[in-house]
Amino acid sequence: MRLSFMGQNIRIFKNTNKGFLSVEAAIFFPIFFIGVLTLAYLIRFMSIQESVFHSFTDEARVLSSEARFNVTAPLFESKLKTRIYDENGKDIQELDLENFQYLYYLSAPGMISIDLNYYIDIKLPIPFIDKLPVSESLLFRGFVGLERPFAPISIEEMEREEPSHLVWIFPRAGGRYHKETCTYISSEPRQLTMSKIIRQRYKPCSICKPFQLSDGGLVYCYIKWGEAYHKGSCPAIDKYVVSIEKEEAIQKGYTPCSKCGGG
Ligand SMILES: [Zn+2]
Ligand SMILES: [Zn+2]
Structure with a gap:
């Protein structure tokens, strides 16, 4: 129950x-x-x-x-x-x-x-x-197995999204650093790394025949009016410009251009 x-x-x-x-x-x-x-x-x-x-x-x-x-x-x-x-x-x-x-x-x-x-x-x-x-x-x-005369890149530099302040120099000649728009710079060939964009925009130079260049290799182009990309050894490239950090340019003894102020 x-x-x-x-x-x-x-x-x-x-x-x-x-x-x-x-x-x-x-x-x-x-x-x-x-x-x-x-x-x-x-x-x-x-x-x-x-x-x-x-x-x-x-x-x-x-x-x-x-x-x-x-x-x-x-x-x-x-x-x-x-x-x-x-x-x-x-x-x-x-x-x-x-x-x-x-x-x-x-x-x-x-x-x-x-x-x-x-x-x-x-x-x-x-x-x-x-x-x-x-x-x-x-x-x-990229491990290239060479001692390079540069300090190792710091974490801060690696994390920095964009280079902080670039100026333009003639690495073969030394001397002054410039703004990108300076007429000393804008008419000179620029050192670039080979890429798809460069292949699309420029033709290989008929004198230096840079056909063997793989992507990532160094090429030289006249940005303003050039139609071709060149090897560094091309007779058309007797001097060229590159961009570097302003601080680094000063460290290496470059001084500001009197025309453009250096940027
Ligand atoms: Zn200048
Ligand atoms: Zn050439």
Whole structure:
């Protein structure tokens, strides 16, 4: 009698509870479900991003160690793309390398910088999440196996997004430093690093025939009116200008131009 009373009691309690649970479930289950999916999504997303970044830094390490032989952007790009697509399949889309620069930062030669952009597209049934863009940047030194007469680049310098204050000099001649707009500078050939943009904008010089130049190598162009890019040994290039940090120019004994004030 006591048991059956208890049984009844329990049954009533259960029934009530069930009713309550089903109402609660109707409200909270979708929220719970979305929560679990979102979490699953974030975990996948982060593990893919981690895997891509690992491949990126690993290939960059190889590039750095081989920098004394060759630094070729297209080769690096194709190697990296093949590896990342192989490892991650269709979760990765529109992988693209940008701003591949070598020796671009004159106070710290041998630096290589690369930006990597891609989309992570995870197939999960979440209608409101489309593929997400990811951008990674690397800045590292190409190992060339040479002692260089420059101080190691500091963390602050590496973190600085843009050179703080550039002036223009004639590195072969020394002397004055100038503003970019100074007429002494604007009409002279500029030392640049070879890139896709230069190939698009200029033709190879017919005298020095700079066909062997790979991306990242040094080229010389008359920015204002030139149509060709040249090798440093070309007779058309007897002097050229480069930009350096103002502080560095002063340290090296350059003095401000009397015409433009030096910038
Ligand atoms: Zn000047
Ligand atoms: Zn030439």
